[in-house]
Amino acid sequence: MKSQDVRKQFLDFFQSKGHLIVPSAPIVLKDDPTLMFNNSGMAQFKEYFLGNATPKSNRIVDTQKCLRVSGKHNDLEDVGFDTYHHTMFEMLGNWSFGDYFKKEALPFAWEFLTEVLKLDKDRLYVSVFEGNEAENVPFDQEAFDIWKQFVPEDRIILGNKKDNFWEMGDQGPCGPCSEIHIDLRTDAERAAVSGRSLVNEDHPQVVEIWNNVFMEFNRKADGSLEKLPAQHVDTGMGFERLCMAVQNVTSNYDTDVFAPLINKVEEITGLKYTTNDIVLSGAEGEEQNKINIAIRVIVDHVRAVAFAIADGQLPSNTGAGYVIRRILRRAIRYGFTFLDTKEPFIYKLVAVLADQMGEFFPEIKSQQNLVTNVIREEEASFLRTLDQGLQLLENVISETSGKEVAGAKAFELYDTFGFPKDLTALILRERGFSLDEAGFDVAMQEQKARSRAASEVSTEDWSVLIPGNVETFVGYDQTEADVKISRIRKVDSKKDGVLYQIVVDNSPFYPEGGGQVGDKGTLVSANETIQIIDTKKENNLILLLAKQLPENVNASFVAKVDTDLRAASAKNHSATHLMHLALRTVLGTHVEQKGSLVTPNNLRFDFSHFAKVTDEELKQVEDFVNARIQEQLPLIERRDIPFAQAVAEGAMALFGEKYGDSVRAIKFGDSMELCGGIHVNNTAEIWSFKIVSEGAVAAGIRRIEAITSDAVKKHFANQEELLSEIKLSLKNPQDTLKAVVALQDDNAKLKKQLEGLLKDKAKNMKGDLAKEIQEINGVQFLAKQVDLNPEGAKDLAYELGTLGTNMFLVLATAEEGKPMLSCYISKELVADKNLNAGLVVRELGKFIQGGGGGQPFFATAGGKKVEGIAEALAKAKDFLD
Known part of the structure; x- marks a missing residue:
């Protein structure tokens, strides 16, 4: 049975049991x-x-795209080394919210596995919770009795809290669970050793495939358990592992989920992957195993990265973006080290992935070009980093007195340049050195401790003041509302200090979402005013953030939104919609929103486009938006319309967003988008729109920053003031532009004259400096500070270089207090003496608190410390010892 059929069989089976099929949520969480x-x-x-x-x-x-690479659930370091862990995987799940419980869920699972998929019953083991006296949770007798109807008691295993009590985190819903495991070993192996003894022992062929969680408790902040008001069923079955069982193979990577990707890697690299059933021994086996691990890492990681990008998370240096970049770099590094891939190639797998999974997950198909280009650019960038890291590692090796490189030095390479520890260790071994891995680990733990300390958050349980209260949002129609506080909790973090999260019954405050920042304002009672500094949304609750609680939390309050800030945000948000339409009109319908930020001060808009937006195109976009403002287009807002109907009528749905069955559509003229944000009632309120910058964010992603309304007025006022200052400095010419052009012409002529004079000066200095050249170990050497600019020093170095084929020159300049070192090495010396100008200036640059690089025969380094020039020149001679 093909993997696509396994997925369909699962969904069809539970649909026949009265379940509603829902799509996967985006892999990136927002609320x-x-x-x-x-x-x-x-x-x-x-x-x-x-x-x-x-x-x-x-x-x-449903089947949910999952990513386990951070936090409590983190499988990243296992991926590739075994055959059943993944970064991204599909979780097949059936859910009951206060409906059925154990006596239905467990028979459903058994029926599907044994009657629909025809798995061998004798290979299946089940587990139930043995109970925990300390937490007053009893042995799960009900689950045990249900399983006795289907399996012999010797295949029912009692599991402890670690294995059979599922929790989503340190706090929140949890409960006992019952797992189903399958033994995929050969008959001979099964006869020799009972599968029962291998359950939950990390055996690659005795694996968990399905977990039935019975949500009946809530874990509180103090660690205690309380009963939930209703009992729920939360199940999860690993799709990839299930396919392994159904297709009768012993590795997830031997299924058709991964085979097309592996085949493509083999085609690109010319290397072969051996399946889990082929085991080689000796040196050949060790080498093949490294290739296998690398290929498994790459085909796993490209899925995770591709789907994350398709769902809206671009690689970056912070947060979730950093995690995605780290996954991709791990894949690149394995290809670089073990598959000898020195050019980008992982991006070529995206087309295979889109063909394979695009029918069920259309986002990977619709975003294929974006995903491909982003991965290709990230690969090229990191391969350059690896090349740079290799040069820096050479410096570290040259500075090492013994045969062991300090762990702190290797960690610096890792932390600053992303140069992996294991690659450092591998290169060092090849060079006859070792790595102080304990020192590296200490440095890593110190950094993690600093990071944890900086982000540590302590969250108390909710204090519920109005039980059963259903919160409503009234902010589309009101900026003030009479409210009661329904729940509060205290959150203490290193970053923000102590904050209080307040939930009210009728909130006019818009919570941060859809790119728009949250509202600010006040809660006012008869006796006091509480400042609301931000509004967030978490698990469908609107949280008002305050630095203090009211003295009487049971009082009646008036919630008041800061209407000036709200109005400014609304103008920028509506302008964002108009600009989106303008970009699609001017640049083409390939343009899609890839991210946005709407604040009272400005707006930021990221979009797909594969070239710089020209000045003329930017002007067309600006003119388009301002024309729509002048047309005074009224807001047409439609709430609670079916999603399919809204899209059919032309509303744009943004990628990476999770939409419900009913949505809100915002329309200004021809602009119609699904949006939950705050908008103006008429485009005339925006007054004016001005683009202030345009640039690249990532491969195929551009960013425009713009302003509206009062910010535009202020911008024009600043420009007028600047123009006045320019005119004043030019002595108030009648034609300011003509005066500036004349000044530029004069400057160009003077610059040309200066360059000629400096070249003449360098030639005149050549003869004097030639007399100072000394011979050291057969090399003509000179290290000297010269009274020239950096360009003049370069000319002088090349002039001196004509005097022989064994020149090693280091010239220093300090024009306007900025130190610069220039190193020239005859090409013959580069080859014969293994000298490299780039390495020389990087080393000497440390004395002037700077660095640089260049070619092996000529390189420069700039810095900040002029006083270090003398020491740098004195040390230059050491390269000839």
Whole structure:
């Protein structure tokens, strides 16, 4: 059975049991600060378990894209070394929200595995929770009795809290679980050793495939458990592992989920992957195993990275973007080290992935060009970093007195340039050195401790003041509302200090979302005023953030939004919609929004486009938006319309967003988008629109920053003031532009004259300096500070270089207090003496608190410390010892 059929069979089976099929949520989470990514099937349903929202059906079935690379659930370092862990995987799940429980869930699972998929019953083991006296949770007798109807008691295993009590985090819904494991070993292996003894022992062929979690508790901040108001079923089955079982292979990578990707890697590299059933021994086996691990890492990681980008998360240096970049760099590094790939190639796998999974996950198909270009650019960039890291590692080796490189030095390479520890260790071994791995680990732990300390957050349990309260948002129609506080909690973090999160019953405050920042304002009672410094959304709750609580939390309040800030944000948000339409009109319909930020001060818009937007195109975009403002287009807002109907009528749905069955559509003229943000009632309120910058964010992604309304007025006022200052400095010419052009012409002529004079000066200095050249070990050497600019020093170095084929010159300049070192080495010396000007200036640059690089025969280094020039020149001679 093909993997696509396995997925369909699962969904069809539970649909026949009254479950509603829902699509996978994006892999990147937006409204849950406790998680970066969807790391389990239940993440998108968290608000239902917490009782903050009502599901569209009490029975749901889906397959969820999951990413386990950070936090509590982190499988990254296992990937590639075994055959069943993955960064991204599909979690098949059936869900009951207060509907059925154990007596239905477990028979459903058994029926699907043994009657639909026809798995061998004798290979299946099940586990139930043995209980925990300390937490007053009893042995799961009900699950045990249910399983006795289907399997012999010797294949029912009692599991402890670690194995059979599932928790989504340190706090929140949790409960006992019952797992199903399968033994895929040969008959002979099964006869020799019982599969029972290998369950939960990390055996690659005795693996868990399905977990039935019975959500009946809530873990509180103090660690205690309380009963949930309703009992829920949360199940998860690893799609890749299930395919391994159904297709009768012993590795997830031997299934058709991964085979097309592996075949493509083999085609690109010319290397062969051996399946889990082929085991080679000796040196040949060791070498092949390294190739196998590298290929597994690459085909796993490209799925994770591709789907994350398709869902809106671009690689970056912070947060979730850094995690994605790290995954991709791990794949690149394995290819670089073990597959000898020195050019980008992982991007070529995206087309295979899109063909393979695009039918069920259309986002990978629609975003294929973007994903391909981003991965290709990231590969090229990191391969350059690896090349630079190799040069820096050479410096580290040259500075090492013994045969062991300090761990702190290697960690600096890792931390600053992303140069991996294991690659450093591998290169050092090849050069006859070793790495102080303990020192590296100490440096790593110190950094993690600093990071943890900086981000440490302590969250108390909610204090519920109005039980059963259903929060409503009234902010589209009101900026003030009479409210009661329904719940509060205290959050203490190193970053923000102590904050209080307040939930009110009728919130006019818009929570941060859709790119728009959250509202600020006040809560006013008869006796006091509480400042609301921000508004966030978490698991369907609107959280008002304050630095203090009211003295009487049970009082009646008036919630007041800061209308000036709200109005400014609304203008920028509406302008964002108009600019999106303008970009699609001017540049083409390939343009799609890839991110946005809307604040009261400005707007930022990221979009797909594969070339710099020209000045003329920017002017057309600006003119288009301002024309729509002048047309005074009224806002047409439609709430709670079916998603399919809105899209059919032309509304744009943004990639990476999770939409419900009912949506809100915002329309200004021909601009129609699905949006939950705050907007103006008429485009005339925007007054004016001005683009202030345009540039690249990533491969195929451009960013425009713009302003509206009062910010435009201020911008023009600043420009007028600047023009006045320019005119004043030019002595108030009648034609300012003509005066500036004349000044530029005069400057160009003077610069040309100066360059000629400096060249003449360098030639005149040549004869004097030639007399100072000394011979050291057969090399003509000179290290000297000269009274020239850097360009003149370069000319002088090349002039002196004509005097022989064995020149090693270091010239220093200090024009306007900025030290610069220039190194010239005859090409013959580069080859014969293994000298490299780039390495020389990097080393000597340390004395002037700077650095640089260049070619082996000529390189420069700039710095900040003029006083270090003398020491740098004195040390230059050491390269000839």
